[in-house]
Amino acid sequence: MPHDHHHHDHDHDHDAHALLPSDPALRVKALETLLVDKGYVDPAAMDAILDFYQNKVGPQIGARVVARAWTDPAFKAALLADASATLAAEGLLGRQGEHVVAVENTPEVHNVVVCTLCSCYPWPLLGIPPTWYKSDAYRARVVREPRRVLAEFGLDLPEGQAVRVWDSTAEIRYLVIPMRPEGSEGLDAEALTRWVTRNSMIGTGLAERPA
Amino acid sequence: MTRVHDMGGRFGDGPIDPAPGEPLFHKDWHRSAMALTLAIGGAGEWSIDESRYARESLPPKDYARFSYYEKWIAAVANLALARGLVTREELAAGATGPAPGARPLRAETVEPALRRGSPASRPGPAPRFVVGQRVRTRLPARNTLVEGGHTRLPAYAAGHIGRIVRLHGAHVLPDSNAHRLGEAPEPLYGVAFDAAALWGASEGAGDEVMIDLWESYMEPADD
Numbered sequence: 411m412p413h414d415h416h417h418h419d420h421d422h423d424h425d426a427h428a429l430l431p432s433d434p435a436l437r438v439k440a441l442e443t444l445l446v447d448k449g450y451v452d453p454a455a456m457d458a459i460l461d462f463y464q465n466k467v468g469p470q471i472g473a474r475v476v477a478r479a480w481t482d483p484a485f486k487a488a489l490l491a492d493a494s495a496t497l498a499a500e501g502l503l504g505r506q507g508e509h510v511v512a513v514e515n516t517p518e519v520h521n522v523v524v525c526t527l528c529s530c531y532p533w534p535l536l537g538i539p540p541t542w543y544k545s546d547a548y549r550a551r552v553v554r555e556p557r558r559v560l561a562e563f564g565l566d567l568p569e570g571q572a573v574r575v576w577d578s579t580a581e582i583r584y585l586v587i588p589m590r591p592e593g594s595e596g597l598d599a600e601a602l603t604r605w606v607t608r609n610s611m612i613g614t615g616l617a618e619r620p621a
Numbered sequence: 622m623t624r625v626h627d628m629g630g631r632f633g634d635g636p637i638d639p640a641p642g643e644p645l646f647h648k649d650w651h652r653s654a655m656a657l658t659l660a661i662g663g664a665g666e667w668s669i670d671e672s673r674y675a676r677e678s679l680p681p682k683d684y685a686r687f688s689y690y691e692k693w694i695a696a697v698a699n700l701a702l703a704r705g706l707v708t709r710e711e712l713a714a715g716a717t718g719p720a721p722g723a724r725p726l727r728a729e730t731v732e733p734a735l736r737r738g739s740p741a742s743r744p745g746p747a748p749r750f751v752v753g754q755r756v757r758t759r760l761p762a763r764n765t766l767v768e769g770g771h772t773r774l775p776a777y778a779a780g781h782i783g784r785i786v787r788l789h790g791a792h793v794l795p796d797s798n799a800h801r802l803g804e805a806p807e808p809l810y811g812v813a814f815d816a817a818a819l820w821g822a823s824e825g826a827g828d829e830v831m832i833d834l835w836e837s838y839m840e841p842a843d844d
Contacts, residue, residue, distance in 0.1 A: 449723030526629030572827035
């Protein structure tokens with residue numbers, strides 16, 4: 411903040427972006443060029459960031475965690491007791507997933523995750539969030555009418571199953587452990603990974619037989 | 622007292638498009654916006670709390686019309702100006718020369734930095750509340766240090782009674798850190814709220830909303 415007092419918000423600082431071109435593609439390019447020319451951004455670092463999220467992390471990481479939890483009771487117990495320590499030991503924490511809590515779906519409780527205040531999401535486990543997760547409609551509605559929202563994803567919860575909506579207001583990221591589906595008996599963790607959908611780990615879907 | 626981002630429970634947003642099979646990025650500039658935001662973030666000029674505050678401080682008309690990555694880019698521009706990295710003239714017309722003290726995130730440190738992240742846990746005071754305790758949240762939801770400042774108590778949960786379900790340890794307090802007033806770590810708790818009490822009615826018996834809240838957001842709820 412440009413002033414040395416802290417009692418008022420500085421609303422005049424919040425429209426500097428309007429100095430940039432209004433077209434989004436031109437706007438990003440102008441800001442990128444400026445920050446690179448000033449020396450604050452290395453273009454090679456931008457390439458490395460994209461490579462990391464396109465090729466090294468994504469929902470396949472979370473799926474492996476869930477499949478292992480389904481097949482390894484000690485791992486599942488550790489995950490539910492202290493997911494941060496358990497995942498740290500596997501090297502699976504990281505930016506926007508420094509602290510993790512795993513919540514298990516049961517016939518009694520279905521868990522679903524949101525960030526109503528912004529778009530907090532467990533990036534090291536699920537990668538870049540989908541558009542719907544970041545949408546105003548999801549953020550506004552799922553805390554108040556989760557069953558109607560889940561129905562829009564094709565998921566109709568039975569009446570006896572309570573819903574817990576986790577609003578990610580702090581630096582704790584939530585991973586839903588979906589119920590292991592019928593028909594997956596006897597499969598090993600590697601095969602089960604394909605049954606774990608991204609949405610099942612957010613709570614807007616169930617684990618399901620791969621297509 | 623609240624800002625445009627604080628939309629939990631709002632009516633009128635319409636249906637959600639689950640868009641199965643959507644690509645990671647819909648447009649090339651989305652890739653650039655994501656990578657640019659993380660690269661400048663990795664330079665350490667501001668914290669995640671300052672980033673969030675910059676996004677939610679966009680004028681409401683901009684916040685509503687901007688797509689996700691447009692909000693990110695606008696916030697980076699505003700933060701770069703506020704931190705003195707660039708001038709208004711440079712935002713309008715381009716760089717007038719390199720900044721002598723610039724220390725960018727380098728490509729070879731990207732993966733270690735992303736795998737390390739920035740943990741928010743800190744040594745801090747012992748928790749005042751215990752699991753199972755009933756608490757009442759601050760009303761209205763507001764930053765008590767800075768008028769109109771950053772807070773992570775959603776307005777929909779302000780003034781409600783919840784139940785402590787988990788102790789997360791002490792974490793950086795966003796209300797302070799977003800305004801460069803220090804990390805001021807406080808105990809952070811998982812708190813359960815009865816959906817019927819929050820909304821007046823719930824869709825199902827036993828439905829709950831679980832929110833992570835800092836100790837100063839809450840007082841003991843005496844029956």
